[in-house]
Amino acid sequence: MFELSALELSALICEKKMSVTEAVRAYIDVIKKSDNVYNAFVAISEEKALAVAADVQKRIDAGEKLSPLAGVPIALKDNISTLGIPTTCSSKMLSGYTPVYSATVVDRLEQAGLIVLGKLNMDEFGMGGSSETGFSGTVKNPWDVSRVAGGSSGGCAAAVAGGEIPLTLGSDTGGSIRQPCSFCGTTGIKPTYGAVSRYGLIAYASSMDQIGPIGRDVDDCAALLSVISGFDRKDSTCVIKKPFDFRSASSGDLSGVKIGLPRNYLEDGIDSSVKNAILTAAKEFEDSGAVVEEFEMPLTSYMIAAYYIIACAEASSNLSRYDGLKYGYRNPDAKSLADVYKLSRSEGFGLEVKRRIMLGSFVLSSGYYDAYYKKALKARALIKDAYNKLFELYDMVLSPIAPTTAYKLGENINDPMKMYLGDIYSVSVNLAGLPAVALPCGFDESGLPIGFQLVGDAFSENKLVDTARVYQHRTDFHKRKPPQIAF
Amino acid sequence: MKWETVIGLEVHTELLTESKIFCGCSAKFGGEPNTRLCPICTAMPGSLPVLNKRVLEYAMRLGIVLGCTISKSSKFDRKNYFYPDLPKAYQISQLYAPILRGGQLEIDLDGQKKAVRLREIHIEEDAGKLLHSGFGETHMDFNRCGVPLLEIVSEPDFSSGDEVLLYLEKLREILLYLGISDCKMQEGSLRADVNISVRQIGGELGVRTEMKNLNSFKAISRAIEYEADRQIGILESGGKIAQETLRWDDDIGESYSMRSKENAQDYRYFPEPDLLPINISEEWISEIRKDLPELAHQKRERYISEYKLSEFEASVITGHKNISDLYENISAHSNAPLESARLITGEVMRLMNQTNTLPEELSVDAQKLGTLVTLVTDGKINRGAYKQAVEAVFTEDVDPEDYISKNGLMMQNDSAAVKEAVSVIMAEQASAVSDYRSGKEKAFGFLMGQVMKKLGGTANPEAVKEMLKKELS
Numbered sequence: 034m035f036e037l038s039a040l041e042l043s044a045l046i047c048e049k050k051m052s053v054t055e056a057v058r059a060y061i062d063v064i065k066k067s068d069n070v071y072n073a074f075v076a077i078s079e080e081k082a083l084a085v086a087a088d089v090q091k092r093i094d095a096g097e098k099l100s101p102l103a104g105v106p107i108a109l110k111d112n113i114s115t116l117g118i119p120t121t122c123s124s125k126m127l128s129g130y131t132p133v134y135s136a137t138v139v140d141r142l143e144q145a146g147l148i149v150l151g152k153l154n155m156d157e158f159g160m161g162g163s164s165e166t167g168f169s170g171t172v173k174n175p176w177d178v179s180r181v182a183g184g185s186s187g188g189c190a191a192a193v194a195g196g197e198i199p200l201t202l203g204s205d206t207g208g209s210i211r212q213p214c215s216f217c218g219t220t221g222i223k224p225t226y227g228a229v230s231r232y233g234l235i236a237y238a239s240s241m242d243q244i245g246p247i248g249r250d251v252d253d254c255a256a257l258l259s260v261i262s263g264f265d266r267k268d269s270t271c272v273i274k275k276p277f278d279f280r281s282a283s284s285g286d287l288s289g290v291k292i293g294l295p296r297n298y299l300e301d302g303i304d305s306s307v308k309n310a311i312l313t314a315a316k317e318f319e320d321s322g323a324v325v326e327e328f329e330m331p332l333t334s335y336m337i338a339a340y341y342i343i344a345c346a347e348a349s350s351n352l353s354r355y356d357g358l359k360y361g362y363r364n365p366d367a368k369s370l371a372d373v374y375k376l377s378r379s380e381g382f383g384l385e386v387k388r389r390i391m392l393g394s395f396v397l398s399s400g401y402y403d404a405y406y407k408k409a410l411k412a413r414a415l416i417k418d419a420y421n422k423l424f425e426l427y428d429m430v431l432s433p434i435a436p437t438t439a440y441k442l443g444e445n446i447n448d449p450m451k452m453y454l455g456d457i458y459s460v461s462v463n464l465a466g467l468p469a470v471a472l473p474c475g476f477d478e479s480g481l482p483i484g485f486q487l488v489g490d491a492f493s494e495n496k497l498v499d500t501a502r503v504y505q506h507r508t509d510f511h512k513r514k515p516p517q518i519a520f
Numbered sequence: 521m522k523w524e525t526v527i528g529l530e531v532h533t534e535l536l537t538e539s540k541i542f543c544g545c546s547a548k549f550g551g552e553p554n555t556r557l558c559p560i561c562t563a564m565p566g567s568l569p570v571l572n573k574r575v576l577e578y579a580m581r582l583g584i585v586l587g588c589t590i591s592k593s594s595k596f597d598r599k600n601y602f603y604p605d606l607p608k609a610y611q612i613s614q615l616y617a618p619i620l621r622g623g624q625l626e627i628d629l630d631g632q633k634k635a636v637r638l639r640e641i642h643i644e645e646d647a648g649k650l651l652h653s654g655f656g657e658t659h660m661d662f663n664r665c666g667v668p669l670l671e672i673v674s675e676p677d678f679s680s681g682d683e684v685l686l687y688l689e690k691l692r693e694i695l696l697y698l699g700i701s702d703c704k705m706q707e708g709s710l711r712a713d714v715n716i717s718v719r720q721i722g723g724e725l726g727v728r729t730e731m732k733n734l735n736s737f738k739a740i741s742r743a744i745e746y747e748a749d750r751q752i753g754i755l756e757s758g759g760k761i762a763q764e765t766l767r768w769d770d771d772i773g774e775s776y777s778m779r780s781k782e783n784a785q786d787y788r789y790f791p792e793p794d795l796l797p798i799n800i801s802e803e804w805i806s807e808i809r810k811d812l813p814e815l816a817h818q819k820r821e822r823y824i825s826e827y828k829l830s831e832f833e834a835s836v837i838t839g840h841k842n843i844s845d846l847y848e849n850i851s852a853h854s855n856a857p858l859e860s861a862r863l864i865t866g867e868v869m870r871l872m873n874q875t876n877t878l879p880e881e882l883s884v885d886a887q888k889l890g891t892l893v894t895l896v897t898d899g900k901i902n903r904g905a906y907k908q909a910v911e912a913v914f915t916e917d918v919d920p921e922d923y924i925s926k927n928g929l930m931m932q933n934d935s936a937a938v939k940e941a942v943s944v945i946m947a948e949q950a951s952a953v954s955d956y957r958s959g960k961e962k963a964f965g966f967l968m969g970q971v972m973k974k975l976g977g978t979a980n981p982e983a984v985k986e987m988l989k990k991e992l993s
Contacts, residue, residue, distance in 0.1 A: 114566040127565065134559050136566060233566040240793035268568050269795050347793055350600050353609030354563045358660075374602055397600075397788035406790060 034059060039105045039199040039253040046104035047093060053104040057086040057148050060106045064150065064197045070178060073192035075111050075169040077151040078118045082106070089146045101256050102200070103146030110186050110203045111152040111169075112159055113244065114233035115139055118149070122158045122235050123167025126381030127361045136233020137268070138202060138244055138261040145260040150198065153188030157383045158352065159206055159237040161185050162435075162455055164213070165446050166385040173442070174217060175515040176481055180439040183213030189247040190217035194482075196518050200248040200257055204234060206241045207340055208434065208459025211471035211486050214247060216439040218473040218482030220511055221247040222254045222498075225491045226466030227272040229258075230265030236351040238344035239270075241463040250511045251470060251501040255279035258494065273492065283499040285506060288322035292487075292500075293427035295330035298458055303436040310475030310483040311433050314504070317474075318431065321503050325431065331419045332461075335412040337453055340460035341389075342396050342409035348386075349393030355381065388449065417465045424490040429497060431487055433458050434471055438481035458486070468494050470501045473510040482510070523755075524721045525748040526728075527684055527714060528676035531691060532669050533701045534646060534709040535578050540666035541645050542569030542612065547668065549707050553651070553661035561666040563607035568794050571596075575668045576798060578700040579619050579643055580808045582670065585694055585815065586638060588623030593799055596643075596792040601785055604660055605648040613671075615789045618642035619798065625674075625694075627686040636687050637675040644669050670701075676715065676725075681744035685737055688712065696841035697815045704880060705736055712740060717761070718751045726751070727761040731768050731775060739770040747775060819844055827857035836865045840879035843868075846886050853890025856897045863893060867907060871914045888913045891920045904977050905929035932979045938987050941974040946991060956992055964988070 034042060034051065045051050061079055068074050089104055109115065112122045114132040116139075121127040135143075142149065156166040164172035164187025172187040174180040175195035182191040186203030190213035193201055203210045205223040214221040222245045229244045236242060246257040256279070263276035294315055299308050315325045357363035357377025364376035382390070396405035423430060435455055445451050462469050469488045476482055489497045505511050540547045543560035559567040583590045595617040598610040620641035627634050646667040651659045672691065678684050692710060695701040703710040717728035731747060734740045751761050765784075766775040779785075814822070816838040823834040837847045843864065851860040868889075872882070889910065896906040901924060909929065912918045924930055932938070946953050949970060956963035971984050 112566075114564075120565070122565075130565070132559075132566070133564065134567075231566075232568050235565040238793075267570060269570050270793075272796075346790055350598050350610050350788070350790070353600060353602065354565070354607060356602060356604075356609060358604055359562070359607060360564075370604065394788060397790050399786050399788075402788075402790075 035063070035196055037199070038249055040101055040256055042199060043102050043105050053086040053090040053093070053148065054083060056104060057082050057106050057150065060150060060198060064192075067195055067197055071173050071175055071182075071191045071195045071197070072170050073154055073172055073182075073188040073195065073197060074108065074151045075121065075123060075154050075188070076119055078115075078149065081117065082148050082150045085143070085148045089148060092146060099144075099146035100260055102260060105147050105200055106150045106198060107142060107147045107200045107202065107257075108151050108153050108189070108192055108198045109139070109149060109201065110155050110189055112155060112204060112235040112237070113138060113202060114235065115149065115152065118152060120152065120235065121168070123155045123169045124157045124382065124386070125168040125362050126355045126378070128168070130361045132233070134233065137230035137265045139233065141261050147200075147260070153186070153192055153201060153203075155188055156185035156209075157386050158235070158348070159185040159204060159209055159242075160348070160385050160389050162208065162212055162452055163440075163445065164188060164191075165442065166383055168383065171442055174439045174481075175518065176218065177439065177479070180441055180481070181216065181444075183216035183435070183439060185209040185213075186247060187213045187216075190214055190219045190221075193217070193219045193247055193249060194515060196514070200246065200253055202244055202257070202261070203247045204242055204244050205463065206237050206243075207344060207463050208456050210245050210247055211434045211459055211469060211484070212456075214471035214473070215434040215484030216482065218484070218510065218513060219247050220250050220254050220473065220501075220505075221245060221471040222251075222258050222494070223462065223469045223471070224258060224262060224494060225273075225468040226463075227270055228262045228277070228468070228492065228494070230263075230268040230271045232265055232267040232271075236347070238347040239351060240347060241344060241466070243463075251472065251498060251505055254470075255498045277494050279495065279498050283502045285503055286322050287318060287500060287503055290318075290323040290429075290500060291427045292318055292323050292325045293423060293430045294325055294327045295430065295432055296327040297330050297333060298432050302454075302457075303433060304438065304477065306475075306477035307433050307436060307438065307483050311431070311485050314474040314485050315431060317504060317507060318500075321507060323500075326427070328423070328426070332412070332416050333457070336416065336461045336464065337457060339409040339412035339416065340456065340464055341392065341453060342405050343413060343464070345389040345393030346397050346406050347393070349390045349397065352382070352386065352390055357381070385449070413464045416461050420461075420465045420467060420490075429487045429489045429493070429500065431485060434484050434486050435459070438477045438479070438483055462486075462488050467491055468497060470497045472501055472504060473513075474508070475510060476513075480516075482513075522721045523718050523748075523752050525679055525744070526676045526717050526719060526725060527678035527680075527744060528728075529672075529674045529678065529684060529687065530713040530715070531672040531674075531688070532711040532713075533672065533695055533703065535575060535668040535670060535700055536702055537572055537574045537578065537668055539572055541572050541575050541643070541668035542666055545666065547666075549704075549709065551663050553659070553663060556663045557665075561607075562662050563609075569612060571795060571798070572668065575643055576619070576800070577808055578668075578698075579641065579670055580800070580805060581698045581700055581812060582641065582672075582695070583620040583623065584805070584809050584812060585698065586620075586623035586625055586641075588620035588638065588641060590800055590805055591617060591619050591621065592801075593617070593797050594619040595797045596795045597789045598792050599787045599789055601787055603647070604658070605650050605665075607648070607662060607665060611645060611647065612792055612795070613644035614642035616791070617797075619800075625687060625690055627683060627690055629683065629686065634683065636677045636683075639673045639675050641670055641672045644671060676717075681741040684714070684744060685741055688737060688740070693816050693841070697813060697819075699813050702880070711735075714740060714744060714747075716744060716747045716751070718748055718755065726755075727763050729761065729763065730765045732765060732778065733767045733769075735770065739768060742770070742773060743768045743775065746773065750775075816841075816844070823861070827851070827861065829858070829861045833861045833865050836869065837861060842879045842882045846882060846884065846889075849886030850890045850893060853887050854893035854897070856893050859893050859897050860890070863889060863910065867910045868914070871911060875915065884914050885917060888917070888920050895920070895924070899980065900931055901929055902931050902978065902981060905931070928976060929978055932975055933983060935983065935987070937975065938971075938979060938983055941971050941979075942984070942987050942991050945970045945974055953992065964992075967992075
């Protein structure tokens with residue numbers, strides 16, 4: 034069963050060739066065996082999962098029409114609130130915190146008959162690109178366990194690549210779904226901002242955070258996205274009217290599709306293996322009938338700065354509620370209110386989180402607001418305009434996700450600037466609120482996966498998924514497995 | 521040197537919505553601590569605010585009445601600060617694009633009209649309450665977190681405490697009549713911060729201080745007087761005023777410094793990313809305008825023209841929203857607007873004075889009073905019984921019909937009984953009878969009283985009068 038995609042597994046279960054409980058037990062066993070190596074999971078909720086599995090089996094047996102993913106085990110990034118299951122964002126600050134409510138996406142998974150097996154490791158509060166900054170330890174890349182899995186949804190990508198789970202939900206604020214997909218050879222979708230409810234997603238940068246699927250192929254991810262997307266009155270920014278419907282099969286032909294390829298993304302600072310894989314992917318699209326045209330991506334020098342200013346500003350405010358008073362970590366020796374705040378936050382947050390809180394507080398403080406935050410908002414508006422103009426010319430933009438493949442554990446952790454610059458291809462998508470699919474497209478000379486992204490106009494997920502399906506139909510990168518994996 | 525005081529006001533008023541501003545919890549005052557909570561108003565990680573539409577409608581009502589410009593697209597901002605009563609560690613407020621700008625409120629200064637200009641009115645959420653146990657413990661009560669507030673910011677257009685009080689009274693009247701706030705200072709649903717500076721008449725504006733913790737109109741007026749004197753004293757002795765925030769202590773009648781300008785908080789305002797801009801259409805504004813509740817002066821005019829009340833009665837009744845509500849309910853129940861007005865201006869006012877009841881505390885049952893009005897206008901009870909029953913309803917909330925029957929107050933129209941009583945009294949009071957017959961009119965009243973008393977106070981006085989006249993002639 035481990036070689037099956039999520040959709041295939043669900044079909045098998047619905048045909049009564051396997052029970053939900055069997056599937057759940059089998060995956061829990063795998064996780065227990067292999068996760069001491071990958072450290073992708075921060076919590077396994079075995080008891081609850083088995084109870085839910087029995088319930089889902091009853092619903093299937095009763096003939097209830099659930100979803101094409103009914104009976105499928107799933108795991109969630111640890112910033113998605115789950116009633117009764119601890120949710121920590123891989124932070125000491127939230128150690129011991131168990132939500133009293135579930136995120137909207139979790140309710141939708143339950144309705145659709147998916148079974149949550151556990152929670153996945155990440156960079157603390159989503160801040161990082163290597164899944165090394167969390168309180169729960171470093172996530173290892175299944176393709177080479179001396180290397181990072183990417184981040185911040187590193188636990189999601191590693192768990193899928195390592196065969197521990199067929200499907201996951203991650204979140205993407207500045208590339209956090211796409212970059213670990215690129216590093217681990219998995220497929221992911223970062224939805225349009227406002228397509229998936231953020232209710233229950235523990236906020237990093239509210240104006241960019243978006244939940245999305247990470248899985249083995251685009252069909253599984255699309256099926257999951259149609260389960261979780263759709264209007265939610267609990268999230269005012271969730272403006273989509275109804276869930277996506279990806280059921281209609283694509284024609285296999287991309288004639289008439291125009292794809293833009295940003296020439297300047299492939300010039301400086303990119304590994305040649307990554308560049309070559311991107312160009313090969315472009316060729317693949319041309320062979321499928323699409324027109325690929327190079328263009329110059331404008332405003333690239335503003336993207337990183339604008340992203341980090343806005344994201345950190347919002348984070349500094351979002352993370353202020355962790356004061357040691359209501360839940361999570363509190364320094365036990367604090368004697369005064371000021372000490373509770375100071376000591377709990379100093380000890381509860383990790384270095385990268387503190388760096389971003391400081392940066393965000395600084396850019397919002399009086400006297401600096403105009404020079405930094407306001408300017409970043411202007412840059413953001415210009416970037417949105419630039420994308421709008423691009424989509425008058427192209428149906429989508431094909432680009433690398435990260436300039437390199439997965440680097441060694443600890444290699445960049447003390448060089449935040451280098452880490453931030455690694456986000457150059459991904460952050461503008463979040464600033465503009467656009468959707469993107471991340472797909473594997475090759476390997477470097479060390480056998481490490483390489484991914485690319487297709488970025489589309491707002492709410493053009495159907496077009497992106499169709500195009501991605503054609504690509505995965507013609508290639509098998511998404512089917513390759515790390516050498517030591519048995520599934 | 522001649523000094524003048526320059527005062528500006530920031531009034532916070534809690535809105536009377538059913539639910540809180542960003543969640544479905546009850547927005548009512550009080551309640552057992554921490555019983556009106558949910559993940560949103562306690563800022564559980566991942567929860568998100570959703571704006572209560574009613575808050576916008578209430579703000580629009582006030583904006584229309586005060587002649588403010590209603591913004592077609594206003595926005596929310598976050599005001600960041602750490603304090604245990606603020607679980608998100610930021611207050612959702614409006615800094616950059618408030619819903620209402622401009623407008624004015626006219627006050628009447630001994631017949632002279634003065635327009636106080638408004639700078640802006642914005643929407644924000646209230647914080648929770650800290651309860652200090654006195655044993656070095658502080659407890660948090662989050663019930664008030666997320667109760668909607670309007671902050672009404674005036675221009676520095678006041679020059680005395682009297683003007684400030686007139687403005688507050690007028691503002692309170694409008695808020696009450698619009699039905700958007702209950703304006704109870706003692707419960708904190710109306711709060712005012714006062715900005716004060718002094719200057720030589722016509723001179724440059726002086727440095728201002730801000731006074732907080734003003735919990736009654738009296739405290740406001742005392743604090744203004746105190747602070748103006750303090751500032752003048754400093755300036756006349758050659759000193760300088762420090763820009764600072766002061767806290768008023770009404771028990772000792774003094775203020776003390778909370779924080780100086782140097783220690784002013786940097787709230788790091790920025791646009792609230794969890795809420796979309798508020799779009800208000802012309803159609804929506806005209807809908808609100810159409811359904812605007814009647815204000816005091818409109819009611820006053822209607823009472824005079826429609827119900828033929830006197831100017832005095834109409835003014836007394838519209839003196840407070842609760843009284844005019846009571847009046848309208850009694851009147852609707854009894855269908856006797858004139859008699860109802862007489863009840864309010866007479867017995868009800870008397871009983872309120874007698875029991876020290878403020879209009880905002882008025883809780884008498886209008887239906888019950890309406891029943892009594894009907895009984896007296898239908899001639900079922902006489903005036904004496906009516907007064908007695910009104911008092912019993914007012915003070916003990918008795919059931920009026922029950923009370924009347926239990927106390928035998930129903931009017932007696934039994935002519936045989938009246939005739940019997942008249943002849944008994946005429947026999948008993950022979951001297952008064954002869955006094956009357958010899959032309960002493962006053963004796964009639966005495967005899968009347970005796971007969972009424974004999975009949976237990978419940979007889980129809982008209983019937984007694986008629987019978988007595990007949991028998992005496």
